[in-house]
Amino acid sequence: MATVYVYDKNNFFAGRRENVDLNSYRLADNESVDKPLTIYEYDDNYRLTGLAKIKPGTMIDNATTTVPPDGLNEPTYDPLKNSWYGISDEAYRAMYNVPSNEPNASAELINALTQQVFQLTQKVNQLEKSDQNG
Numbered sequence: 001m002a003t004v005y006v007y008d009k010n011n012f013f014a015g016r017r018e019n020v021d022l023n024s025y026r027l028a029d030n031e032s033v034d035k036p037l038t039i040y041e042y043d044d045n046y047r048l049t050g051l052a053k054i055k056p057g058t059m060i061d062n063a064t065t066t067v068p069p070d071g072l073n074e075p076t077y078d079p080l081k082n083s084w085y086g087i088s089d090e091a092y093r094a095m096y097n098v099p100s101n102e103p104n105a106s107a108e109l110i111n112a113l114t115q116q117v118f119q120l121t122q123k124v125n126q127l128e129k130s131d132q133n134g
Helices: 089-096 105-133
Strands: 002-007 013-020 037-042 048-054 073-078 083-087
Touching: 013 048, 037 073, 048 073, 073 089, 083 089
Parallel strands: none
Antiparallel strands: 002 013, 037 048, 073 083
């Protein structure tokens, strides 16, 4: 028994059939026993637009099997190097107006004051404890 993978007319993965007896089953042109191939699609500027699963042995324009690394900002494909690259965190934040994740002066002041309040509270608790014992 085997799994048969079914593809649409453009060779994109459409589904599968489980427990097929290949001895008594003839594969159609849109079927394969090979698992679908994952491809990464990009636009005319080589920016990642999505991924698809296609029939092994076929390929579509503006796609590669090279996996983009995790964590890239705006993944862009370089066909000459057969690799993906991204833009810096600063460029990404500027492009989408995302605030910096670094603390600003107000956040640093609040943090410092919070630490002082914590330390003063500890001192008060120690003094109250020593008054009760003494």
